[in-house]
Amino acid sequence: MRLANKVAMVVGAGQSPGETLGNGRATALLFAREGAKVLAVDRDIAAAEQTTALIRQVGGEAEAFEADVVSEEALRLALADCIGRWGRLDVLHNNVGISVAGGDATPTEITEEAFDRIMAVNLRGIVLACKHALPVMRKQRCGSIVNISSLAAIDNYPWVTYKASKAAVIAYTKQIAIQNAEYGIRANAILPGLMDTPMAVDTRARAWNRTRAEIAAERDAKVPLRNKQGTAWDVAHAALFLASDEAGFITGVALPVDGGASCRIG
Numbered sequence: 666m667r668l669a670n671k672v673a674m675v676v677g678a679g680q681s682p683g684e685t686l687g688n689g690r691a692t693a694l695l696f697a698r699e700g701a702k703v704l705a706v707d708r709d710i711a712a713a714e715q716t717t718a719l720i721r722q723v724g725g726e727a728e729a730f731e732a733d734v735v736s737e738e739a740l741r742l743a744l745a746d747c748i749g750r751w752g753r754l755d756v757l758h759n760n761v762g763i764s765v766a767g768g769d770a771t772p773t774e775i776t777e778e779a780f781d782r783i784m785a786v787n788l789r790g791i792v793l794a795c796k797h798a799l800p801v802m803r804k805q806r807c808g809s810i811v812n813i814s815s816l817a818a819i820d821n822y823p824w825v826t827y828k829a830s831k832a833a834v835i836a837y838t839k840q841i842a843i844q845n846a847e848y849g850i851r852a853n854a855i856l857p858g859l860m861d862t863p864m865a866v867d868t869r870a871r872a873w874n875r876t877r878a879e880i881a882a883e884r885d886a887k888v889p890l891r892n893k894q895g896t897a898w899d900v901a902h903a904a905l906f907l908a909s910d911e912a913g914f915i916t917g918v919a920l921p922v923d924g925g926a927s928c929r930i931g
């Protein structure tokens with residue numbers, strides 16, 4: 666019960682279709698299992714409701730809320746729902762991120778529309794969720810924000826907008842960490858490496874007309890630790906640690922969860 670009596674809002678708590686578990690869903694499930702009340706926010710309300718159903722099946726407490734992170738008003742309403750329901754916000758977990766599915770491309774092929782769209786989802790969504798969460802946390806004089814970046818922020822990555830947005834998430838997280846430390850608020854980023862999630866594997870298989878097994882095998886081969894991709898639970902456990910009081914002296918960190926892939930950089 667590492668999050669007993671805490672309230673968490675997980676943004677992007679549903680998941681893309683596919684056979685494995687997504688990072689956001691695993692994180693919502695683990696937070697609830699560790700005692701948090703969870704507001705599962707997602708643009709896809711059916712996906713968020715699947716997450717809350719899984720939480721309730723094992724006796725946890727969770728509600729689903731429909732919000733698209735490109736809308737500040739939707740994020741404001743999500744937070745208002747959380748506070749109205751449970752009276753506080755201890756953990757804000759920002760999981761939403763898109764790449765291939767948003768039309769990302771190389772520096773010479775990127776379009777204005779794709780760049781603006783992906784930036785709005787991956788970066789502006791986090792900025793605006795934090796904009797509304799921080800005043801609540803400041804009043805409480807505590808809170809933990811966990812932002813999902815990506816190893817792509819620091820590694821060689823071909824698509825320009827994902828790379829830029831995820832690097833910006835780290836810079837932004839460090840900035841809010843230092844600006845809010847005096848209020849007892851912590852903000853940290855997680856950099857997942859190659860994870861076997863529907864978003865990463867099934868989306869690519871669909872987009873490139875290849876099998877899931879082929880994509881998964883190629884990704885497995887690139888991971889130093891056991892030549893095997895991580896799972897959504899690896900990200901969820903890192904998020905649980907950063908969200909919990911065990912990480913009470915940790916803020917402004919960019920934590921790779923990557924099976925050692927970042928050791929190859931630099």
Ligand SMILES: NC(=O)c1ccc[n+]([C@@H]2O[C@H](COP(=O)([O-])OP(=O)(O)OC[C@H]3O[C@@H](n4cnc5c(N)ncnc54)[C@H](O)[C@@H]3O)[C@@H](O)[C@H]2O)c1
Pocket residue numbers: 676677678679680681682686687688689690706707708709712732733734735760761762763786813814815816817856857858859860861862863864865897
């Ligand atoms: N899987 C990997 O290998 C990997 C690697 C690095 C980083 N990441 C990061 O992990 C995060 C996603 O992981 P996941 O497995 O949960 O992905 P996912 O696609 O399964 O789940 C993300 C959820 O976000 C929702 N969503 C998408 N756009 C939205 C919007 N505009 N507003 C509200 N909700 C929206 C989707 O409906 C979905 O339920 C992303 O930030 C991604 O960049 C993943």
